[in-house]
Amino acid sequence: MSEEFAAKIVDLHKTFPSQWGKGGVHAVQGVSMEIKPGEVYGLIGPNGSGKSTLMKALLGLVQPTSGQCYIYGKKSTSPESRVDVGFLPENPYFYKFLTGAETVAFYGKLCGLRGKELKEKVTELLNLVGLSDAADRRLGGYSKGMLQRIGLAQALVQKPRFLVLDEPTAGVDPLGARDIKDIIENLKESGMTVFLCSHLLEQVQEVCDRVGIIFKGILIAEGTVAELTRDAEKAQIVLEEASPELLKHLEEIVKEDGHAKWLELSHPQKSLESVFLKCLLDWKSKHQS
Numbered sequence: 001m002s003e004e005f006a007a008k009i010v011d012l013h014k015t016f017p018s019q020w021g022k023g024g025v026h027a028v029q030g031v032s033m034e035i036k037p038g039e040v041y042g043l044i045g046p047n048g049s050g051k052s053t054l055m056k057a058l059l060g061l062v063q064p065t066s067g068q069c070y071i072y073g074k075k076s077t078s079p080e081s082r083v084d085v086g087f088l089p090e091n092p093y094f095y096k097f098l099t100g101a102e103t104v105a106f107y108g109k110l111c112g113l114r115g116k117e118l119k120e121k122v123t124e125l126l127n128l129v130g131l132s133d134a135a136d137r138r139l140g141g142y143s144k145g146m147l148q149r150i151g152l153a154q155a156l157v158q159k160p161r162f163l164v165l166d167e168p169t170a171g172v173d174p175l176g177a178r179d180i181k182d183i184i185e186n187l188k189e190s191g192m193t194v195f196l197c198s199h200l201l202e203q204v205q206e207v208c209d210r211v212g213i214i215f216k217g218i219l220i221a222e223g224t225v226a227e228l229t230r231d232a233e234k235a236q237i238v239l240e241e242a243s244p245e246l247l248k249h250l251e252e253i254v255k256e257d258g259h260a261k262w263l264e265l266s267h268p269q270k271s272l273e274s275v276f277l278k279c280l281l282d283w284k285s286k287h288q289s
């Protein structure tokens, strides 16, 4: 399979068996999606909607009940598919007694870095995630935001071209979250493909090229932020140099008018948050009535 897509998920189902052997939890129910190289794709959905399970299946960390996942054309079940992937898990576990620099160095060593190369990588990554000043402090004293940054540095240590971030801003204050968003934007500019999930809709709106909305393991909406937030029921015309009189007779005359320039015909945008809530409510009323 080609490298047309950084990630491809085909009709993925994951059911976790229940403790009592009956039914089970349908964490992911028939999701198909694709992530193009260079794209920042954001998966949004409430807690328990299947975001982490989907990401883990893509990374080969969870065995799908059915369906296939591919990274750069390689099946997620093969370890080769993970060569180019960096992953920030939902609740990363780090050794509290190591410093920031020691932690990144630890992961660097796991990836085969040594000596000068390792030292330079640690400095570069701590700088990138804004932790240079805290490099020699132990992680036990780090805030949640700082730990997420260390998690990001860890995910980047092996120079991935595809980054999977499970709730990168969970538990981080708004300022810290903004920094993480900026880091993601810089990574995107450097050509990185990013797949993240979040419940912080505003940040998703700002940083993602495309967004998928997942609910109860089903991808219920997908598109660019502009497509999803486009309010198709309303139209707006943006005019330059239009007089108040002209505005009054807008409908009849604007296209024939010689002075006013028709600059744009567009649709007012709704907030991603309102689209998200509407998708959820519509789905609920359709399926639970």
Ligand SMILES: Nc1ncnc2c1ncn2[C@@H]1O[C@H](COP(=O)(O)OP(=O)(O)O)[C@@H](O)[C@H]1O
Residues within 6 Å of the ligand: 016, 017, 025, 026, 027, 045, 046, 047, 048, 049, 050, 051, 052, 053, 054
């Ligand atoms: N290892 C597991 N065993 C049993 N159920 C699980 C397991 N992992 C996740 N689940 C269940 O699958 C559903 C989706 O979970 P998850 O993918 O973590 O959602 P999200 O990341 O969107 O919060 C939840 O109902 C969760 O309880």
Ligand SMILES: [Mg+2]
Residues within 6 Å of the ligand: 051, 052, 053, 090, 166
């Ligand atoms: Mg999760």
